[in-house]
Amino acid sequence: MTLTKTLTAATLAGLMLTTAAPAANLDGPSVFWKISMYGNPRALTSGMEALAEKVAAETDGKFQIRIFYAEQLGPARENLDGLKLNAFEGAGICNFYHPGKNPAWMVFSLPFLPIPNPEADRYVRSKMFEHPAIVADMAKWNAIPYVSGLLPQFEMMGKGDAPLTLDDWSGLQVRAGGGLGDAMQLLGATKQTLSAGETLTAFQNGTVDVAAFPFTYAHVAFKIYEEADWYTSNLSPGSAECGWVLNKTAFEALPEQYQDLLWDNRDLVLDAEQAAYAAQDEKNLPLFEETLTEVKYDEEALNAFRTRAGRPIWEQWVADNQDDFDAQGVLDAFLGYAAEAAAQ
Known part of the structure; x- marks a missing residue:
């Protein structure tokens, strides 16, 4: 998005x-x-x-x-x-x-x-x-x-063969943090929680195959697009x-x-x-379209990803943190504000 x-x-x-x-x-x-x-x-x-x-x-x-x-x-x-x-x-x-x-x-x-x-x-x-x-x-x-x-919203940019199906993510090394990284693990990928500044070097030496960054600006700001072969345009997995x-x-x-x-x-x-x-x-999208392969998933694939890696990750996050702070209350507040925004 x-x-x-x-x-x-x-x-x-x-x-x-x-x-x-x-x-x-x-x-x-x-x-x-x-x-x-x-x-x-x-x-x-x-x-x-x-x-x-x-x-x-x-x-x-x-x-x-x-x-x-x-x-x-x-x-x-x-x-x-x-x-x-x-x-x-x-x-x-x-x-x-x-x-x-x-x-x-x-x-x-x-x-x-x-x-x-x-x-x-x-x-x-x-x-x-x-x-x-x-x-x-x-x-x-x-x-x-x-x-x-x-x-x-984050999108993915990677080297090598593009993951055209959800199964293609299995075995990839993906720079993604937090719940997004957990979601990628559910697809069989390995999550890497590198800082933004560390990611380009990891891309260049082959220890990372895919980088999740805010789309489109961060892929350019950290020069990931210079090393990449493909990008996702509609995965919109989170931020x-x-x-x-x-x-x-x-x-x-x-x-x-x-x-x-x-x-x-x-x-x-x-x-x-x-x-x-x-x-x-406005500046980056034409650049990506000209130099990289776009990966765009159909609604069936997106719904499958959301089902596997959406609410289950939310519920696990609440369970993992409920003894330390009111994690359910934090999530409920977020969802409540989202509902308010949608109604405006």
Whole structure:
């Protein structure tokens, strides 16, 4: 599933122009925030870059936010540890990089959750970022959930013979985390929970055959398409939460006007992310269609996959976590918000 074209490159350009407009509406102290991020600047990071511009403009440069890319401040799997140590003021995290550190967040990676479109996805994720269990997971690491990364539905990109049937997945080494990885195991594949930055090397040396990434932007951002032979276009097996969290100590130390500035601009971040994903789709889809083999499953195959790897994975996740937190309550909340979004 790709993003709707209502948010285009022109929309993104408008957002960036808006954030760059000189305002200097707020007075306050000089503050410099470091945000730890893995990988290079890309669609996922466009929202926080827009926020940094907005914050600087509103405070006449007194409140500066800088994203440090390529794991300059620490490994991707240790960003939560860095927040707990007050090593930086915010971070991009991916829930399946460290499932034991954020068990409730793994609800975002359950396969085949009923999210029909990007607008519904945004509604559900924004609501879930306020859920007590999601907040509690971050509190253990001196962190506050800020905004979702709004990752699009994942699709697969691989080398070698394309899996034209569900049985063809047996024996493949698949980079996929969380419930999506569990779903692939039910098809006979072996799951690999590599970070995004590690995946290209694994592709090149043959230890991974297939990579699940948010479609389409991440396959290009991490150069997977350069090594791949084929891609799936309609498997839409699920997503993950690679979102943004803030250092609780640092946030609470801000003057109230700076706290409000961050909190009141969450929609700005989300708007910029969605616009960037849509712009990437417009550019990437023709590239994929020209250079790679498209794998598109019929409805019978998709229904078989959903039956085998949808609700059974949900139920197992609840059973595995019920003694540690209210996993059923977290799942019910997610499904409830999804129903609300569908009714709007």
